[in-house]
């Protein structure tokens with residue numbers, strides 16, 4: 320099973336939203352990381368066959384997805400960033416409707432809905448109208464519809480937005496279990512959501528593939544660039560100007576412990592720390608605010 324992206328470009332007027340992007344995607348969980356506007360959604364919509372690239376192609380087991388048509392749609396699950404639904408639909412109606420669209424038999428749909436609503440903690444909400452649900456609940460319904468046909472290729476665009484920490488953990492477990500022998504592509508800028516489940520990560524910047532590898536491979540780039548130090552609270556502002564502070568933790572009324580990124584330690588008390596994917600992300604995208612929430 321191999322999904323191959325060959326030199327994909329997508330231009331909107333003169334803007335190169337995706338720029339000669341190539342990647343071979345094998346089974347496992349792939350994290351697609353990048354700042355806002357990096358082109359992740361556009362690339363995912365191309366992989367899902369929703370929009371056509373300006374140039375390049377996507378092949379599945381060597382066959383262009385455009386030629387596979389319905390066969391490709393039948394093995395695909397897709398969670399768009401904003402998914403639409405009829406306002407009158409209850410969770411159950413909606414999932415049944417998606418099941419019918421995907422050509423699943425009634426008994427299979429019933430079984431899948433039972434299983435997914437339980438795993439996504441939606442059982443109690445099955446008869447509620449989707450419009451009445453919170454953002455996180457709606458997102459879980461979106462994840463359920465993407466998984467309904469047990470797709471070989473699952474594309475999830477920002478799947479964890481709106482989920483609370485408990486739901487994020489449940490989501491990660493569900494995806495890890497599901498991903499065996501399947502391709503799962505997850506775009507996010509909440510790095511901690513893919514850090515522990517992604518087999519591979521592709522980092523995208525300004526439409527291009529910046530780097531690609533396992534989490535361990537990628538974080539090696541920032542080895543010896545991650546430090547921690549206990550400093551006086553009074554000096555925090557000065558440190559913030561000198562180095563990229565990843566996080567801070569109060570030690571007592573006058574001191575704070577900082578984790579920071581720098582090529583060299585900036586004081587004698589700094590201790591070298593094991594880098595995480597989030598450190599790498601902030602190193603590559605220094606303009607990005609720290610968005611990951613500590614779980």
Ligand SMILES: Nc1ncnc2c1ncn2[C@@H]1O[C@H](COP(=O)(O)OP(=O)(O)OP(=O)(O)O)[C@@H](O)[C@H]1O
Nearest residue numbers: 331336353354355356357358359360361362400508
């Ligand atoms: N249909 C379109 N017409 C014109 N420009 C577009 C269109 N779709 C995307 N763009 C532009 O392409 C760029 C990349 O957008 P895209 O949504 O793919 O990025 P992203 O990495 O998913 O960002 P985010 O995380 O904010 O969703 C943006 O500048 C966006 O305005």
